[in-house]
Amino acid sequence: MANLDYEQAGELKIGQVGIANLRVRTLDVAQLVREMHERVERAPRLFGRAAVIIDFGGLARTPDADTARALLEGLREAGVLPVALAYGTRETEQLSEQLGLPLLAKFRAQYEPVEAAPPRPRAPEPAPAPAPAPPPAAPARPGLMQKTPVRSGQQLYAENRDLTVLSTVGAGAEVIADGSIHVYGALRGRALAGARGDTAARIFCHEFNAELVAIAGHYQVMEDIPRDLRGKPVQIWLEQEQLKFAALP
The missing domain is CATH 2.160.20.70 (Pectate Lyase C-like)
Known part of the structure; x- marks a missing residue:
């Protein structure tokens, strides 16, 4: 069994529909490929030819296209199939176009920074009004x-x-x-x-x-x-x- 006690370069999580999300924590292509190869070897029925989303949101800088291509090719050789990038920044969007991979927009809210709106002039405060009654609680959805x-x-x-x-x-x-x-x-x-x-x-x-x-x-x-x-x-x-x-x- 592979020794996984060392600090891993990539944290693999399983997503909502069984697609693996590889969040890159250290941009070390060789180590990332080696880790994925070990996962496939240990559980080939689960990870062999599994669809994987690549998430660069944990890095300080988005990798260049050549480095990203090397990672994609290494992951394919390790036995998985990179199918998309997780939406992170505008640089990630540009990278996805260079790589010819789709973006998963559902990650946008988690990683896209919110730009602050310019301050507006303060209007005179109106007289306090009675607080509205709270809306009725929605019924709990049965399992x-x-x-x-x-x-x-x-x-x-x-x-x-x-x-x-x-x-x-x-x-x-x-x-x-x-x-x-x-x-x-x-x-x-x-x-x-x-x-x-x-x-x-x-x-x-x-x-x-x-x-x-x-x-x-x-x-x-x-x-x-x-x-x-x-x-x-x-x-x-x-x-x-x-x-x-x-x-x-």
Whole structure:
């Protein structure tokens, strides 16, 4: 097994629909390619020919086109398929045009700096008016319940709510929720909770044999999970940006 105790140049997170987002923290092409090659070797069914979004938002400067091309080519040789750049700055937009890759605009709000508006002359303050009544609270959206098995190749997504699966999640299947995930059977595929960044989300299952689990983008594959938990009822949560696992009573 590869030694990952050193400071990694790239932090890999799993996104909302199972696409990996590689946030580059250190622009060391050789190390980034080596790390990705190790990931593919350790979990080829998960990462082999996986779609990857490249995110340069963690760097002080956007790389030049030649360096970015070298990284893209190295990642392809490592076994993954770079498909887009994460929107970061106007320089990133220019780079995407040079590379012929699309931008994912959903990252714009997270990284694009907001330009301050010029100050406006202050108008005379009006007399205070009675405070309006608060609007009625929106009813809580019920969780999504799946009564039948989620089979290999299927993907189930619970948007803005929890997901409960009353049966099994088969190998090669993927269940995703913006909230928590509850599986009242065997979990053999992938489970991604907190898909929009909810770090308080959890994963519960009655029989734990997952290929991959993730909460708010922080993931682990089966090879990295303690063997004594396999096949048992398990809960998974995020603590200080690390996944924690515990057997359920």
